[in-house]
Amino acid sequence: MYAPHVRRHALALLDSGISQTDVSRQTGINRTTLREWSQDRSLADKYLGTDLCPRCEPVPRPPTPAHAYSYLLGLYLGDGCLSPAGDPRKKIWRLRIACDDKWPGLQRECADAIAAVRPDHKVGRVQAVGCTMICGQWKHWPCVFPQHGPGKKHERLIALEPWQQVIVEEHSERFVRGLMHSDGSRVLNRIPKKDGRGFHAYPRYLFANTSRDIVGLFTDALDRLGIPWKAHVKRQPSVLSQRAISISRKDAVARMDTFVGPKY
Incomplete structure (x- = not known):
């Protein structure tokens, strides 16, 4: 299972228009998984969770909204x-x-x-x-x-x-x-x-x-x-x-x- 911050980063890259092959190279997520996420976003979102702290991620981010x-x-x-x-x-x-x-x-x-x-x-x-x-x-x-x-x-x-x-x-x-x-x-x-x-x-x-x-x-x-x-x-x-x-x-x-x- 990929860490939530890795999933979030991969989704952001896909949303920016980067190819699944390049996203796979940058994140280590296989292309089959990325293709499944692109076709059904809920498969990626369901493991992101809401109990995670945005400030404790490897790359800290501000609270939202x-x-x-x-x-x-x-x-x-x-x-x-x-x-x-x-x-x-x-x-x-x-x-x-x-x-x-x-x-x-x-x-x-x-x-x-x-x-x-x-x-x-x-x-x-x-x-x-x-x-x-x-x-x-x-x-x-x-x-x-x-x-x-x-x-x-x-x-x-x-x-x-x-x-x-x-x-x-x-x-x-x-x-x-x-x-x-x-x-x-x-x-x-x-x-x-x-x-x-x-x-x-x-x-x-x-x-x-x-x-x-x-x-x-x-x-x-x-x-x-x-x-x-x-x-x-x-x-x-x-x-x-x-x-x-x-x-x-x-x-x-x-x-x-x-x-x-x-x-x-």
């Missing part, structure tokens, strides 16, 4: 964590994303993203106080989320790997959406009028996180998208100071509305 991973990465950096699951000898990890119970649509979107990145496996839900943990188990979550480590995120370096940076740059809107769904909000800002009669009201987006690195990833994505922002420190009693990012210009809010919008 990229747009779902970019969104899930934003959720993970904001409200996600990895922890050992079950028998430690099996080395299985549990991904947990905390989703507020006020936003059932966000919970569904989070579950869909986990299912897309980790197909054909169940996505679990665990009720907690005021929120639901959307969960998925896999041996290789630390491979696709290398930001995992001991301690709290704001107490250690959070930086993207080069392959993650490529995905985030290509799918910046999905990355921003994930971060906003975890640690952001769309609010109506009210400013008293100078004459004291009523208020000026306008919508704005706010994002706040105690990790300077995560805030930096957020603002870098906004810069790539050409969305202006302002920073200030959000201080709360008995809570660590948070760096807050405000997006309040009318055109910037309108741009954010096209791919983020209010939580639902």
Whole structure:
């Protein structure tokens, strides 16, 4: 039986138009097998499996689909964590994303993203106080989320790997959406009028996180998208100071509305 990465490479070569003879020479797969795969693709696909880690293959590749991973990465950096699951000898990890119970649509979107990145496996839900943990188990979550480590995120370096940076740059809107769904909000800002009669009201987006690195990833994505922002420190009693990012210009809010919008 040929290894999944060998099968995937052979199929890519066949799809590119290379002859079965040349593909056989490059991969070591006999021409009869290649001919059978060309005639019935399912014969090759059925052994590829879904439990394989794209980062652990001889030639590592990024998780797919990229747009779902970019969104899930934003959720993970904001409200996600990895922890050992079950028998430690099996080395299985549990991904947990905390989703507020006020936003059932966000919970569904989070579950869909986990299912897309980790197909054909169940996505679990665990009720907690005021929120639901959307969960998925896999041996290789630390491979696709290398930001995992001991301690709290704001107490250690959070930086993207080069392959993650490529995905985030290509799918910046999905990355921003994930971060906003975890640690952001769309609010109506009210400013008293100078004459004291009523208020000026306008919508704005706010994002706040105690990790300077995560805030930096957020603002870098906004810069790539050409969305202006302002920073200030959000201080709360008995809570660590948070760096807050405000997006309040009318055109910037309108741009954010096209791919983020209010939580639902």
